[in-house]
Amino acid sequence: MQSKVHVRTAINGEPAEFLCEPRQSLLECLRDLCNLTGTKEGCNDGNCGACTVEMDGRIVTSCLVLGVEAEGAQIGTVEGLARGTELHPLQKAFLENAALQCGICTPGFLVAAKALLEQEPEPSEARIRLWLANNLCRCTGYDKIIRAVQQAAREMKEARP
Amino acid sequence: MQAFEYANPMTVKDAVALLGASWTDANVLAGGTDQLSLMKDYIHTPKRLVNIKNIKELAGIRKAGGNLRIGATVTLDELIDNREVRMAFPSLVSAARGVGSPQIKNMGTVGGDLCQRPRCWYFRNGFGLLAQKNGRSLVDDGQNEFHAIFSQGPAKFVSASSLAPALAALGATVTIAGPNGTRSVDVASFFVAPSSDQQREVDLKPNEIVTQVLVPMSGAKNASYEVRLKDGLDWPYAAAAVALRMKGSTVESARVVLGHVGPTPVVAEGAASALAGKSITEEVAAQAGESAVQGAHPLSGNAYKVQLAKTAVKRALMEAVKRA
Ligand SMILES: Cc1cc2nc3c(=O)[nH]c(=O)nc-3n(C[C@@H](O)[C@@H](O)[C@H](O)COP(=O)(O)OP(=O)(O)OC[C@H]3O[C@@H](n4cnc5c(N)ncnc54)[C@H](O)[C@@H]3O)c2cc1C
Ligand code: FES
Ligand code: FES
Numbered sequence: 143m144q145s146k147v148h149v150r151t152a153i154n155g156e157p158a159e160f161l162c163e164p165r166q167s168l169l170e171c172l173r174d175l176c177n178l179t180g181t182k183e184g185c186n187d188g189n190c191g192a193c194t195v196e197m198d199g200r201i202v203t204s205c206l207v208l209g210v211e212a213e214g215a216q217i218g219t220v221e222g223l224a225r226g227t228e229l230h231p232l233q234k235a236f237l238e239n240a241a242l243q244c245g246i247c248t249p250g251f252l253v254a255a256k257a258l259l260e261q262e263p264e265p266s267e268a269r270i271r272l273w274l275a276n277n278l279c280r281c282t283g284y285d286k287i288i289r290a291v292q293q294a295a296r297e298m299k300e301a302r303p
Numbered sequence: 304m305q306a307f308e309y310a311n312p313m314t315v316k317d318a319v320a321l322l323g324a325s326w327t328d329a330n331v332l333a334g335g336t337d338q339l340s341l342m343k344d345y346i347h348t349p350k351r352l353v354n355i356k357n358i359k360e361l362a363g364i365r366k367a368g369g370n371l372r373i374g375a376t377v378t379l380d381e382l383i384d385n386r387e388v389r390m391a392f393p394s395l396v397s398a399a400r401g402v403g404s405p406q407i408k409n410m411g412t413v414g415g416d417l418c419q420r421p422r423c424w425y426f427r428n429g430f431g432l433l434a435q436k437n438g439r440s441l442v443d444d445g446q447n448e449f450h451a452i453f454s455q456g457p458a459k460f461v462s463a464s465s466l467a468p469a470l471a472a473l474g475a476t477v478t479i480a481g482p483n484g485t486r487s488v489d490v491a492s493f494f495v496a497p498s499s500d501q502q503r504e505v506d507l508k509p510n511e512i513v514t515q516v517l518v519p520m521s522g523a524k525n526a527s528y529e530v531r532l533k534d535g536l537d538w539p540y541a542a543a544a545v546a547l548r549m550k551g552s553t554v555e556s557a558r559v560v561l562g563h564v565g566p567t568p569v570v571a572e573g574a575a576s577a578l579a580g581k582s583i584t585e586e587v588a589a590q591a592g593e594s595a596v597q598g599a600h601p602l603s604g605n606a607y608k609v610q611l612a613k614t615a616v617k618r619a620l621m622e623a624v625k626r627a
């Protein structure tokens with residue numbers, strides 16, 4: 143076995159460190175070493191988007207990133223969306239629109255949709271669908287997810303000063 | 304995934320020194336969007352993985368002489384956002400945009416896109432690049448709807464790179480660094496059809512690194528068109544990229560390159576000569592499409608791709624001349 147590597151990173155704004163094998167994906171490191179199990183594993187090869195996290199301000203599929211690559215990076219996971227017990231507008235909108243059933247895809251959709259709304263506060267429906275093309279859901283049929291993102295976009299707009 | 308040693312060099316020289324004489328000694332890691340999948344499936348089993356993303360010389364896009372120099376680790380997203388690229392090379396922007404996933408565009412690099420391995424499902428399931436069993440092609444008698452209509456010898460997979468046809472049409476070259484210095488290869492000849500499972504589909508040795516792509520800023524009108532099943536995640540079924548040197552509304556010379564129809568991007572010389580001296584009309588563009596697929600030999604399940612390739616050529620041409 144190869145020796146383990148000490149990785150220093152920041153997760154959801156807090157300094158974090160873990161000891162991992164080079165072959166462990168960032169997804170595995172988050173779930174198994176940092177106990178942040180919000181990020182989900184679906185396909186483990188880049189196709190489903192369930193493992194989407196933010197890395198230095200850009201969304202990535204964490205199953206295709208090595209844990210060692212997180213050295214010095216800023217990682218954002220679904221656990222960082224809520225402020226204490228106050229849910230993020232996207233999380234509220236997902237609940238209100240019943241935009242999830244089994245919930246495996248949800249953290250990936252939330253993290254991906256948040257990145258979209260931060261760079262484009264008023265995306266069209268087509269734009270939302272295209273942006274979320276790498277996020278698969280086997281339960282909802284997508285319409286409710288799209289509606290939830292649209293609702294969150296409206297609410298976030300109204301909340302801005 | 305097999306265990307490996309991770310290396311994180313800061314210079315090209317160090318990176319090259321960390322690579323080895325065989326593909327199982329060491330592999331390059333760029334965005335990892337293909338490499339890590341290949342390792343999870345035990346298609347690549349390197350003892351060492353050399354991350355090249357922290358090498359400053361490989362980053363960035365800038366003008367260099369008459370070329371635009373695109374560093375190997377430039378991500379697809381950076382490419383799409385770059386002002387110079389947008390102004391001069393719409394064909395490259397639309398090819399990169401075709402990769403439908405923001406996640407993959409954020410991670411995937413230009414060098415990685417060119418060096419990604421074929422998606423042939425026999426190759427990905429461990430039957431080797433030529434997909435043979437007991438000397439027989441699994442592709443010929445098997446599921447071949449996404450395979451080549453321009454096979455070259457035993458190679459029936461299709462080149463997966465979306466950027467390659469556009470870069471080849473633009474006359475771009477790749478710069479490659481190895482233990483004995485650097486060399487330069489046309490994108491069109493960087494791709495080679497292997498005649499054995501031991502060969503690769505690109506002109507790259509295990510101890511070499513693609514460092515940059517140089518795209519001549521020749522003012523050629525250019526466009527690319529991809530035929531996809533859906534606006535989303537998947538490789539195109541067929542694509543065409545064109546670059547036209549114009550004199551007024553007349554084509555002086557043309558380059559037409561087909562993608563996802565052969566083990567390399569297919570340079571369609573016939574279509575190029577059919578265009579020379581003409582103005583592009585629907586009819587002329589459609590004729591060029593016909594010429595481009597001369598010599599195609601579809602497999603049992605992919606004759607439909609001939610029509611797609613024709614249409615891709617026609618639409619790419621119409622798109623190229625639509626722009627002022
Ligand atoms: C879901 C999904 C959809 C995709 N859709 C498309 C698509 O539509 N079109 C398309 O073209 N691609 C597509 N891709 C493939 C894709 O991975 C890339 O396009 C990406 O750009 C590859 O770059 P990378 O930096 O991630 O490469 P890596 O995965 O890091 O590397 C890929 C290969 O190239 C080698 N390599 C990388 N950089 C260099 C270099 N500078 N020098 C030498 N060798 C190098 C690596 O060793 C490895 O063998 C898709 C991938 C996924 C997972
Ligand atoms: S688990 Fe990473 S994309 Fe599916
Ligand atoms: S809610 Fe089950 S996969 Fe989306």
